Amino acid sequence: MITCLYEHEENRSVLQARNDIYLFLAKVFLGEFSELAHAAQSVPIVLEGGDTDLALLIRHLKKTPLKELKLQYDNLLVVPGPYFVPPFEHYYRPAMTAEEVEQRIRHHYCESGYHFPVERLERHDHIGCELAFMHFLITGELHFLRQKQYAQAEQVRGIQRRFLSEHLLQWVALFEKRMSQTIVRGFMRDATSYMCRFIERDVDGM
């Protein structure tokens, strides 16, 4: 399996980048703004000036008051009021019951020993949990690569591929559409837009 070894080594940096993005997005969609805002302050201006979407988001994060970020998050993703954008997969997949969606997701989580939603008291199909799951899997893949356990790394990569195509890809565009219809501008809208486009590209790259 020399070729496998080569390919994995080459992709290590790619994997790390993906891992960081999923972690960042997970924290955004789990509303961990205190940590995000604090961490954003440590980003050097030289990096912040980059013309990537992510850099724009970081600048956004640094400039928006924490209270405003929290208010946006609460109104959009927590409170079932007029601005509620359900952050749950089952909502966007009417062909299946919530129970069915949950069971399918739980299968992936159990397969890999992912208990994060349990510890966080979140629904399994919450966008933040699904993004954190991707980060969890990539962390594992990196771990196996470091241990030169290539078969396990490949196994984890397979779970990523299936989870992306069977779940995240199936609903984030609808989620993004609803978000853009609900809020005209703001960090959460931009973050959602970024997340949606990143996932579409990530699937392509898998």
Added chain:
Amino acid sequence: MSLRQTDKKISRRSFLKGAGILSAMALASPFFTSPLRQLKEGVWVDKDHGIGTSFEDYTAQDVLFTTCEQCNTHCTIKALIKPQGQSGAYTSIVRKIAGNPYSPLNMVPYGQIDYRTKIQEAALGGGSVAVLGRGFRGGRTCLKGQAGIQTTYDAFRVRTPLKRVGPRGSGEWETISWEQAYDEIVNGSPDLKTPGLKELWAFVPEEDVMADWEKVKAGDLTQEAFDRKYKDVLIDTKHPDFGPKANQIACLGGDRRDFMRTRIWEQGFGSVNFDDHGGICGVSSVIGNQGSFEGGEKRRTYADIDHCEYMLVFGTNPLVANKGPTWLTPKITNAIERGMKMAVIDSRLSKSAEKAETWVPIIPGTDGALALAIGRWIIENKRYDQRYLTNPNVQAAEADGEPTWSDATHLVNMSDERRPKLRASDLGLGDEEQFVVIENGKAVPHDQAEKGTLEVDTTIDGIRVKSAFTLYKEAVMARRLEEYADITGVDVDLIVTLAREFTSHGKKAVAWAYRGPAMHTNGYYNTRAINLLNHLLGNYDWKGGSLSSGAKFHMFEGRYDLLTVPNGHQPWGIPITRKKSNYEESTLFERDGGYPALRPWFPTSGNSSHELIPSADAAYPYPLKALFIYRINPILSMPAGYKNIDTLKDPKKIPLLVSLDVTISEGAQYADYIFPDLTYLERWGQETIYPNQPLKLSSVMQPVTRVVPEARAVEDVFIDLLKKMNLPGVGKRAFVDGSSLDRAEDFYLKMVANIAYDETPVPDVDAEEEDLFIEARKRALDRYFDVERWKKAVKPEEWPKVVYVLNRGGRFEAATEGYEKDYLKYRFGGQTNFYDENVAGAKHSFSGEYFSGIPIVEPIKQYDGELYDSRLPLIMTNWKARHLGTHRNIASPWLREIRSTNPVWMNPKDAERRGLKNGDAIEIRSDSYKVKGVVAVTEGIRPGVVGCSYNFGHFAYGSKPQQIDGNWTGAAKRYGHTSFEFSKPFQETRLYADRRDTGFSANDLLDIDASLENNAMFDPIGGAAAQLYTRVEVTKR
């Protein structure tokens, strides 16, 4: 700032290139250890939950005995605590709840340990299960009881006094101090515009007012002068019978009723408007029982299960509900093992019906008709105990060896439209206390006859009379068995089988009912008809017969008279629910032109609490000014409770609304103020269980932990409020002996002294036990335990006995002391009544017609007497879930894991007609409401009937977020597994539990009574809400 929308072509690699910025942010990953454990280790490892890996022993200092309040059984329990000391907000963590081994309730079938057993031994227990057949580490308690830990450490406990921000129901709150809360309750809130109690409250004695009112009616005093004199203290000077303005301050309370109703509301405020759950808890069964037994003291009937040979169980599920599976389930299953036969009359195959010899799937609401059918067969076949029935008095009964006697031979005056029992004074034979019977063809006072004549229909001195037995016989013979079969859906053969079996065991057969038959519009008659089956056997007070007596140690008298308030108010006036009130005697009868009244009146029932909020809505008979609610859910628990929401939200209808609650419940969320109450594991209390034991027992609820520092017991809140208003019943000289009431324990420790000294006093505690008592409470309660303060609540000589009782969680008689030869030791020993003259003399407030003193067959009716006429084809009933005793149990993830929703049971025949299969999503529609659910297709329910458990449908209680001081509380979510290690109170972690808002409220489906418009149907005699019957249709979604 907005992201570019032109980057659709950006590649994945471009995305990843930009990610370098994130490495500078150095976000912490939650997955820094052991990722992908299963893939690595290849097996399912569940170390996170600690199952089977953590063992920890305890000492007697970690054990306290108290009383459970997860449901209204009030089992006696043992709490194992782990002290936390000063390190956290909570004083200790309750690690485990088991049964109290001193108590007979929790040690069936082995029997409780000797009450004299030292606490050091009882707390630790011991003994080998293998050798002794039982262990002593704690008695039984049910799943709900064990989950009580999660009630106390609920993540959504109210932590501080809350004041609403914005309109009622906005879900926005601000935290305030207790001082501010008290000030605004007493003096009013300028910003909320709520009135204060000082402004609302006024009291004047009844005698003064009514003496002047008589002068007004006689023309000796002008109305204007009367108005001037009383306008500031009476609700309405044109209707002084409404009483003082204090009556406009009402309370809906759930427990601690002796303290709250008698001391605070009645004698403190002088208000008649304290109501509890009775109106939604089958009060009709209480009224039916009181009407069946002379004296009105006997409120419940049970069977002596240990020696009974045949039980006819009407509409109750004792293996799950009733007064608790903890003791009823082992008693009944052991009795079945012994050979007892049981028939369960229930439209669904309940857990009890599963264990029965016969399941009788009756049409809901026709239990009384079935009992009358059985009565007919018994009379036709002379299978009743004639010897018992002809005993007209106590002497005759004693001569026959009968502990009780009946009024079967007593005569009823049919010439008087009120149809009272004939009195000896009516015939010049004696006084008004004496009834009349026929003996040897002559009328004689009942207490002078040896044997009365059972069947009488004659005229004496121009007075038409019939015996009570004759009236009953006429009632049962009014229909043929075939007609009864049509009404009840029970075949004639089965009716005969039940009747024959019931009358084949002498005194050792019992007809037993609880709330099921009573929670219908004909609930009173149902209860009475079932009771009269026991009358026919005369099985009361017999070993194996009907258990009658309330065997308990006196709590409120003895060493201390706790319920008499020196200089307390004497409440008077018409309650807003019109309980125990005659329309005809009120000033409204004339104002409103006689019949019909504008709303129902309840001359024969002492509880119609479901009418409180609808009456406030209608401002009838007068407007309400303030409502305090604690430990009762006026929305989910009330019939069609959603109709109450608009009233609760409207400050014009209830200007001041205060809720005292452990979480923000459905009712609390509409309040002006929410005060954090203590849970039952944190406070004092008292609820001796009903007379369902052949032993004497009195349990004590006492604090075993403290979780929310700012929370205060309801009693303490009202002690403070009444002090601020200078009202009697609290503070200095609050008790008859001159002692003070400053904290709840001042009351409850005296109560324990009463228990300790009743009859033969308990022993004094020894020094070792007292040390243990103090140490255990220091560990459990820390700064909330002040032993010197507790000691001052009682006299020095009482303290050692008080500690003795507290150490044992109450006082319990030994199991062997329940019988005397063939009789129960604690007996009713009185007169059983076929005829209820109190009900016979009362009138319906719409029709003006008299009720019947003999149980009759009555269909389901609206209050105006119209038949309940829905074209919807299915009868819907409901029941208590086996894992949720009350709506508040939804707070427990353990319990929610057991069953996450309330599927609607439906017979396969009904399902097939509707194209439904098991698990289908459905819509259930009554004429007033519709809900969504799922169907459970089962042969275990009668065709034409559907039903479900009622304990679901929350839309508050932690199921929806609230905003407190601008921060969202979040809401309990799905999933999670309760941590084995209870190291994190206020956390709700669980894996399998569903959310709190699953399922639907069965009470919402109850049809609105068309003659009332804002309340569902109820029993006009007993007063109970008819919560077990509505018509629905079910369709596939």
